[in-house]
Amino acid sequence: MANSITYTTVQGDTFDMLSYRAYGDEFKAHYIIQANPNYANVLVFSQGIELTIPIISKEAASTLPPWKR
Template sequence: MESTYTTKQGDVWDKIAYEVYGDEEYTGWLMENNFPLLDTFVFDAGVVLQTPAPPEQTAANDLPIWRSKV
């Protein structure tokens, strides 16, 4: 797995997580590892994100509130 991802115009966090990790559930993980970019909702082309290997399991309690199942 590559350790960086270079954005394309219009990329968003959950789309990038799906492309890199194969599942949108890793959106929070991706955001945690790119903290300085958290104010970005829609990316311009050419932004380099860090994409470290995900943790083995993501506990439901660790998901952001907007990803939690009610």
């Protein structure tokens, strides 16, 4: 992936933890899971696994009026 970084896991990492660290939102974990399909079934990572973390653009908050998005 051109717009991504490589992250090496530490014992106890989870997709939602990584998503929160990368994007500030644990509900965007699906981006990381899609980029790493071989690990989609892993709940808790062991140390030393290299994962691809896609760089995503920030979305405008839907609660803002259109002229502020």
